[in-house]
Amino acid sequence: MDVLKHISIPMLAFLAITRELSLFLLAVFTFGAIFPDFDVFFDEHRSYFHSLIFLTPLSLLSLWTHSMYLWLFTAGAAFHIFLDFFSGVIPFLYPIKKRGLGVKIMGLVVFESLPRLKIRYGLIIGYPERSKGSHTAFSNESVAMLIVALAALLLRLST
Numbered sequence: 001m002d003v004l005k006h007i008s009i010p011m012l013a014f015l016a017i018t019r020e021l022s023l024f025l026l027a028v029f030t031f032g033a034i035f036p037d038f039d040v041f042f043d044e045h046r047s048y049f050h051s052l053i054f055l056t057p058l059s060l061l062s063l064w065t066h067s068m069y070l071w072l073f074t075a076g077a078a079f080h081i082f083l084d085f086f087s088g089v090i091p092f093l094y095p096i097k098k099r100g101l102g103v104k105i106m107g108l109v110v111f112e113s114l115p116r117l118k119i120r121y122g123l124i125i126g127y128p129e130r131s132k133g134s135h136t137a138f139s140n141e142s143v144a145m146l147i148v149a150l151a152a153l154l155l156r157l158s159t
């Protein structure tokens with residue numbers, strides 16, 4: 001999943017569940033939601049920061065310190081990993097075990113005598129990809145999602 005989706009989807013979720021809008025808290029949550037992809041600076045992408053070995057101590061630390069900022073950052077990182085689970089594999093125990101899991105779900109509309117929905121799903125198993133090389137930074141649909149998220153933010157700010 002590209003960075004614009006990792007910004008816009010958590011931003012929309014944050015706007016939907018918060019009563020009072022704080023741009024600083026939104027920024028902390030959104031930074032947490034993109035942070036796991038900074039593991040692209042290691043040899044393998046979707047590695048250290050996409051692992052429960054990173055997320056679990058962070059979660060415990062946020063509970064222990066009662067820091068709302070750390071809790072929001074951690075929630076953003078967890079949101080990132082949740083989204084990535086639907087767009088590839090997550091190596092939950094990296095670096096102990098590099099093999100990861102993901103889920104693939106696809107709905108097809110089949111037009112025969114009557115249109116019907118055919119759903120295909122399954123687990124995918126794979127390994128983190130090498131960080132070197134080219135990766136998709138964003139796409140048309142992710143730009144559209146960011147525009148929608150920014151419009152929702154502007155609407156919240158204006159009310």
Ligand SMILES: [Zn+2]
Pocket residue numbers: 036037046050080084
């Ligand atoms: Zn990621």
